[in-house]
Amino acid sequence: MYQLTDFDSPDAQGSGERYMDRNHVAMLNRAGKAAGFYPKINSGYRTPAHNAKVGGAESSCHMEGKASDLSVRTRSDFDRIAPALVAVGFRRFGVASTFLHVDNCSRSEAVWTYGGGAEIDYRNKRIRELLGQQWYLADMLGEEERGDRPWLRVILLVLFAAMLYYYFFVLKGRF
Incomplete structure (x- = not known):
């Protein structure tokens, strides 16, 4: 499980605790749990100086504490972590x-x-395929892991009710 210190900028001890987005870290922890392993964090929060030193984008999300670079060296590790990252809500x-x-x-x-x-x-190609299957992948996780999608069940129930209404009242003309 990741700790906020795992996200420290190399030039600012304690910066992960101060600047990392808690939701981002929670999403990574849910993904690691679902995948069965937690990839090493190569880069989390970056100070502007460190971001410039490593050639990061001027408006890098790392400087907002909302980005991480995960060490994923093997295809096997990639194939385990990528679906979990999509399933917990990462889209970038x-x-x-x-x-x-x-x-x-x-x-x-x-x-x-x-x-x-x-x-x-x-x-x-695999990431793009997974993003196309994101609703299915969300169901890989348990209810407590999906906490950010309670509205999905409501939408599905409303759609189901609308389909029943259409079938019985519009097509059949009776109930």
Whole structure:
């Protein structure tokens, strides 16, 4: 299980505790639990100075405490953690051959790559497939793990009720 100190910027001890988004860390912990392992955090929170040093984007989500780079060196580890990350709600992925960037800076879905090659192509394609199956993947997790989607059950019940109404009252004309 991840601790906030796992996300410290190398140049600022205690920065994970002060600046990491608690929801981001909770999502990673739920994903690790579902996958059965917790990948090493290569990068969590970054100070502006450290972000510049590593060549991060000027508006990097790492500086908001809402991004992490996970060490995912093998395809087996990737195939275990990627579905869990999507299932807990991550929608933004940076795909590399040895790590996976995840962030929750925005509600918009995005997938990008760092470099090229067969492994990156495989990972990029797999992430995009998983994002297309996100509602199914959410059901992989137990009720307590899905805490951010209680409204989904309500929507499904309303749709079911609407289908019953349509069938019995509109098509059949009676109940």
